[in-house]
Amino acid sequence: MNNQRQNKIQKLLRDEKVGAFLLWRSDELVMSLGYQPLWGVSICLFPVHGIPVLYIPELEPRDRLPMNVILKTFPWGLMDYSNPWELLYQMMKDDLLKMGIERLPVSFIQKIGQSAPPIMAGEGAPLPPDLQENLVNISCCGFKDITAGFLQLYSIKTEVEIERIILTNKVAAIGIKAFYDNLFPGKSEVELSGAVETAIQSQVDDQEIVYAKAWPQIQSGVNTSFGGRFNRSTGKKLKVGELVMIELGVCVNGYWADITRTGSTGNLSNEHLRIFEVMRDAQRNAVEAIAPGKTTGEIDKIARDYIISCGYGPFFNHALGHQVGFRYHDPGNPLVPNGNAVLQEGMIYTVEPGIYGKELGAGARIEDNVLVTSTGYRILSDFSRELNWE
Secondary structure, eight states: OOOOHHHHHHHHHHTTTTTEEOOHHHHHHHHHHHHOOOOOOOOOEEEEOOOEEEEEEEESSSTOEEEESSSEEEEOOOOSSOOOOHHHHHHHHHHHEEEEEEESOOOOOOOOOOOOOOTTTOOOOOOOTHHHHHTTTSSTOOBBBOOHHHHHHHSSOOOHHHHHHHHHHHHEEEEEHHHHTTOOOOOBHHHHHHHHHHHHTTTOSSSSSSOEEEEEEEEEEGGGGGTTTTTOOOOOOOOTEEEEEEEEEEEEEEEEEEEEEEEEOOOOOOOHHHHHHHHHHHHHHHHOOOHHHHHHHHHHHHHHHHHHTTTOOOHHHHHSSSSSSSSSOOSSSSSSSSOOOOOOOOOOOEEEEEEEETTEEEOOOOOOOEESSSEEEEEEOOSOOOSSSS
């Protein structure tokens, strides 16, 4: 467990006079413990003082559990227990009593718009429908909502977390290299997507990288014109003279990167080449302006004004970027027009201007993950942004 992160969470609990925060969603557990659950039914009781307790189901693997926590199992998945959750709730009540915090309220995130998936994402977390009602009742003092304060903790990454997100970006680079290496006319978007996914998942070594998963979406030719509205791979085959765009979400050991690159199958028209160059230069200008004290609106304006000055203003139709690291899209203030949130050291943002339009017959975007440092910025995804790998 990350001591810097533990201190941040427990300070919030002290300030809010809350006895414990309960966490079970994948990104909450990664952020608080550095632990990515397999089944998605593990729950952490993070107390205002002392050591967190992690309750894991009997079927959870034991080789990837966090250090410096109290580990307890409950009989989820065992055939001879019809309701393992009742036992879990009683264990939590007992632990609150042992810690001397039974007369303080508990808290957790009740409603959330987005959450990262556990490793068994295909099945989904089989949580009981009355989970939250029962969690409220583990404390005699009930529930206190401190969601806003807890979500703010996502914004500033610690040194340990930054290193883990850097590793995710290194794995993402391998996927992007596979993208450029497979830009062949005749290859379909889904075939190209499969090559990227294979390259990334192949990085699992059971030592430094125990989990690597990619979500590549490929759009080519006229399909790139929809890149500002949605990203998806189809059976369309690449042709000579096309822009090809990859939107790539990557998760490594529970930490996320969000990358976009635009490549080419060669022989681009002058118009499509200009679209790419304007977008690339706008992205570079915005990245170079990132520093503590700048506002989210200032950074967006730099890229947007440049695109407008080049005559493509109506074709940049989304925000410049968002925070990233514990999720594909972290909570926190995005880079948007007129945004007044202030950048701080430790924040990680995507910077992703784009130009797309049916009238243009194409679209292009470059997206990097950028860390706000004490003096400026550091690009974590610092690999080729050109039409071909360089």
